[in-house]
Amino acid sequence: MTPVPLFLIVLVALVALEHVRRRRARLPKGTRWLPGPPGLPFIGRVWDIPRQHSYKKFKAWSDQYGPIYQMNIFGEHHVWLASDKIAKDLLVTRSGVYSDRPMIKNLEDNVNTFADVWRRQRRFVHQTMAKSTSMKHLNLPYIEAKKYLAELMDSPSDYQYLMEKYTGRVISRLAFGDVRHYAEVTTNSHALLGAISPAANLSNIIPQLRLLPMWLSPWKKSERARHDREREFFVRMYTLAKSDYDNGTLKESYMSQFFEGKEKSGADDIEGAYIIGMIGLAGILTTASAFMTYILAICLHPEWQEKVQKELDEVCGDRMPEPSDSPKLPVLRAVIKEIIRWRPVTPSSIPHETVEDDIYDGYFIPKGSQVHPNQWAITRETSVYPDPETFNPQRWLDPSFPSYQEPLTQYPSIKNFTTFGYGRRICMGMDLVEDELLVGIGGMAWACNIRKKRDENGREIPVSATDYSSLLISRPKQMDFDLTPRDTKRGQLVKFNYAKALETAEIIRDSSY
Template sequence: MAVLFILATLLLVVVVWNRFFRKRDSGIPAGLKPLPGPKGLPIIGSVHEVPEKLGWIKFADWGKQYGPIYQVDLAGSNHVWISSDEIARDLLSKKAAIYSDRPHIPALMDDNRTSGQYLPLMSKNELWTRQRKFANHIMRKSEAADFYKYPELESIRMLKELMDEPEKYNHALESYVSRVTCRLAWGHSEGSDELKQRARELLIGVSPTGALGNKLPFIMALPDWLSPAKAWERKRARTERKWFEIMQNQVKEDIVTDPSKPSWTKLFLDAPKACNFADEVEGSYAVGMHGIAGALTIAAPMQAFCLAMCHYPQYLPMLQEELDRVCPDRLPTNADKPNLPFLRACIREVMRWRPPVPTGIPHFLTEDDEYNGYFIPKGSVMHPLEWSISRDPETFPDPEAFNPLRWLEPKYPTYREPLTQYPTIINMTQFGYGRRTCQGQTVTESDLVAGIGSIAWAFDIAKDSRRERIRKAMQNEKATVSEEELITGLSEHSSDDESGMPRTPIGEFPVPHPDEIREEYEKKLQRKREAEKQKERDEDETLIFSTLLIAKPLPFKFSLTLRDEKRGEKIQSLFDEKNSNGDYIESRNYWGENNGEGKEFGWVKV
């Protein structure tokens, strides 16, 4: 109890300091007004109003209430949410000089802004500049080599795993992405399971709803024995560095025995002076971070594609018709991309419909600014809210529906020509704004074309019929209260005028003012509507997502069956050929029994 009391006291001190001392000079200049937003409570702001699940939808709802740019106080920190692509570009791109920093992530052992470990999370500094230059170099080189055909190679193994164990589709899709990324980073695929674990652990560390240190930053100043979260992070960071060094040393050995094997690490080791890194450790992180970033994000759209095909089955036959026409007796490749506009439309629509980073990656404002008469204080965390940006009804009519045709038919605002190039995910808002745009866009598209294209070529996808019957039966058993019933039973007041305004009850004093009655009625009606909306979201199978920064559909049951035996035979033949050539090596355990549990290096619990 004493420890809990001390922790609670420290938390209170930190929040009070944030609120009253850090913000003591944040007066609003004359002629400007504060951004709108929820009022919140003293000390904690609006923390209690943000749900752990689907928090991005709450921020989108606030955008509809307060406007396309508004602010939220979260425990003394000012967060600005942008629901408009135009405003995001005006601020984050056109004013990139002051909007390109990143906020501090307290749960990480080393300061993400200056450690040189994670390029996407670094502030603008010398480390960021040279690592970004290196990233451009390795992406251009590997893109020119068609990413060494790694996506096509690993798509065969993915199909074989889906064919043998379709219920383990999540593992197969994530392994596909991780194996491709491992090959690109280090020339080997056997580190794929370790890369997935590195990605999972880091994702927890950087997510606002993940590591405890992001919710209670002061615990990172405590000793490890008093702060299990800090001890967890210390082992995570220690193991990550050790593994990056192991992988880099493996590439050094490959250069001697097999100098033709390409990888991003080899590009660095072949010309280390050109990269201008401080040492080889920085080089190992510059490569490893891209490996983790790929493993974190690219599988999410593939999983969302399966989800979309279950709920919008009319589009799968259209996609399969295109694939059968372009590559009837073989798997699709990235060389087929110009002739597969419907496949590209499905990929583009999946990333719009269920964006893998629905809150966007936050920016950090380094100077006071103003926008359309509103004051934006220095130190604000800026969020380009992708969930809202991708749902602008003027740009995306009927935005909640999955509809790849919006990219292919001239009647839609999103249509572009030529169809040999468009639609494409390159430069879409999900990849960021201004100087913080993701540099892995081309490899993402390459992975998705080969991965999703191969799945649609080989398999039929459908909802699990038994699950559907149960869901419908449960829905039929649930009674729904109508709005009329709600209005009737809002209070003990009766209602008999045309406006629906409750009459003042007779014999009760003092008599409530009509405005007070209306306000009470409207609050109750609003709460009822919000409860109904939340219930609808809870029952929406397409919104059952993870709660971390990268939003992935949680595993769900569906039918994944081969379209015909001939395709299965083709997959088996290709797999056997590649396997006999030694292309498919099993994953490696780097830390011994139980993956290093209780040891200096190894996996931590996720």
């Protein structure tokens, strides 16, 4: 092993001592630092943070140190929140202080986003999603569900691909007015997920690695290539849509809304390409993850499939569920909400960053702190969710549970749930996600029976409730299960619905323009 140069040891020691000195010097009078796990100066407690499922370790520390605690990681100040109340106190009530995002070290062209540009972009996205909601998302979640169900029943072993294909087709049509690009949107979405996930890139954990020159950094090389591919895709989508818009052939979409309001928005062409492009990338993997968790949950708890099917039979009869059925489907909505509580889509959450110093309950939170509303911990607050590790949709339907809300025509609802974030950084696509999950999961329950696979001796093959990926967007790993039509009539109806949608051009073939 090559010995570490003495000057490097001295340099690290001096940096660490300076970090401690500054930390002590800036504590305002009458305040105190948050509790947290002790660690070495500058590097903190990094040896105890697992690369896989680190959110579970952060939850364990919140059990030990309280619902808000701090930790230093390679010279950066991190604060973890394990309480929905505290998250709302800070990230919603004080959103002006907590609405920045920390720079993701592995991304190129990172800039501080809490500025006029970000506000302008957010205003446009808010207006776009509000209009999409008012237009019921062009009914695309329901229309595309017909194709999804037909393909799923033909090839259930391809369920992960088909779930991404469903969400990809919906967002491709909504964002670009063109279904052909769903595969490229999905590919770029996976690439971005790898770029921003701490478990995928060491440079996202150790910020100092960004100082390495390109020729010494495999992370920078990989990110440069990904960034160039993404930019080329966004610009190409923008150029195609602009040509269709100028010719009067662009379909109603987020792109068409951008062109109609471009002068008023103040955004240029590249900014517009990125705004719409990023909406597209954000709208695929998260929703598909919830679909996959539904398969797992129903294999483990088949009694809830029966309850949802009974409700669907009473409300929908011989037709697929539609978004307008939602007020009459509280059991289905309870299953959907419990899915994203039991296995949060982004369990470690995406952090906020403070733009100025703050004091909360006597604790000092300095400017530049990365604040993590740990979804895994928040969705396991025992005072709100008794027996939190158990998949139990009844907690949303029974008045004896703290999470119960009325009226059941409106609740349970996934809107504004912790899964979508907090404050000015909350996801603005909640209405679309709600529609996709209602008709997609509802459609599966209406048409199919899902159960554990059996071996040649008829014994059920066990499935793991905890075998999940460790990237920022978490999903259950590929599993075997049996999926069959509930009866011959429903199987025929699924095929008929798909064929009719093709005939009437509701469903657009992948190869069509």
